[in-house]
Amino acid sequence: MEKTAVEFREVSRRYGQTQALDAAGFTVTRGETVALLGHNGAGKSTAVALMLGLARPDGGRIRILGDSPARAVAGGRVGAMLQSGGLPDGASIRDIVRLACGLYGNRRTVAEVLALAGLTGLAGRRADALSGGQAQRVRFAIAVAGRPELLFLDEPTVAMDAQARRDFWQVVHTLRHDEGVTVVFATHYLEEADQFADRIVVLGHGRVVADAAPATIKALAGGRIIRCVLPAPEPRRLLALPGVVDVTVRGEQVELRTDDADQTVGALYSVIGGVRDLEVTGAGLDEALILLSSGKAA
Numbered sequence: 001m002e003k004t005a006v007e008f009r010e011v012s013r014r015y016g017q018t019q020a021l022d023a024a025g026f027t028v029t030r031g032e033t034v035a036l037l038g039h040n041g042a043g044k045s046t047a048v049a050l051m052l053g054l055a056r057p058d059g060g061r062i063r064i065l066g067d068s069p070a071r072a073v074a075g076g077r078v079g080a081m082l083q084s085g086g087l088p089d090g091a092s093i094r095d096i097v098r099l100a101c102g103l104y105g106n107r108r109t110v111a112e113v114l115a116l117a118g119l120t121g122l123a124g125r126r127a128d129a130l131s132g133g134q135a136q137r138v139r140f141a142i143a144v145a146g147r148p149e150l151l152f153l154d155e156p157t158v159a160m161d162a163q164a165r166r167d168f169w170q171v172v173h174t175l176r177h178d179e180g181v182t183v184v185f186a187t188h189y190l191e192e193a194d195q196f197a198d199r200i201v202v203l204g205h206g207r208v209v210a211d212a213a214p215a216t217i218k219a220l221a222g223g224r225i226i227r228c229v230l231p232a233p234e235p236r237r238l239l240a241l242p243g244v245v246d247v248t249v250r251g252e253q254v255e256l257r258t259d260d261a262d263q264t265v266g267a268l269y270s271v272i273g274g275v276r277d278l279e280v281t282g283a284g285l286d287e288a289l290i291l292l293s294s295g296k297a298a
């Protein structure tokens, strides 16, 4: 059996004037859970659509479970939960799940799928009488009905509250553990990527700007931001201060990224001088993502 679940190499896709993906590349090994993380419009949904064969790339190569996306999907080896999956209004949840199970030759029973998705108590409910979070669970049920080897989840927890989110990830964890399912999920929740992924691929403007373990992405976020006002700031002198890893200067406004705030602040006063309005904040994952997406972090 091939070891690579997803090969996504130098993939580009343009919509009119918009370059949604620009030579983006990553691979996913079987059994891994990988998060595609990025801001709105970064290219996450486009990448998922291409991996499912719903659209074709303008350039690059995509292989899914050693096959073309279309053949992997047609073979029933891939499950997907998309952002916009509509549900048939008049049908009950049980009807929808039965249909999905039937499509895959009943690789799971209807009862099993209902239980997996936490829908047993809602089985008789019509699809048009569901909350946003419940509808998400039905989409999840459809995605896992065929016992897929590879699961794509595009912002799966978007309409869920905190408890529903925890329950959802617990089920995904069980599938990974018990069935070895490979999971690729798109999210712009940094915490979600950190908690549930083995690896995070950060997309920014259609390119892969980071591809690393969550701990590495978090380490990038572990630093501090110092903002202050300086008369005639010189970026090169600022970059030479202890701890400083990045400098942004706009007029007299200075922003420094540092991995040792105490040393940097000390040096700002003793070496540079004229410091006004100084503040120090935690960089945080959000700051790290912005930095990565802007291409400033190496």
Ligand SMILES: Nc1ncnc2c1ncn2[C@@H]1O[C@H](COP(=O)(O)OP(=O)(O)OP(=O)(O)O)[C@@H](O)[C@H]1O
Binding pocket: 015, 016, 018, 019, 020, 038, 039, 040, 041, 042, 043, 044, 045, 046, 047, 188
């Ligand atoms: N069918 C389409 N037609 C035109 N432009 C599109 C289409 N699909 C995506 N785009 C554009 O391509 C870019 C990438 O969009 P994509 O939906 O892949 O981003 P995303 O990271 O999934 O964003 P979000 O977090 O908002 O879902 C955006 O600028 C978007 O407007």
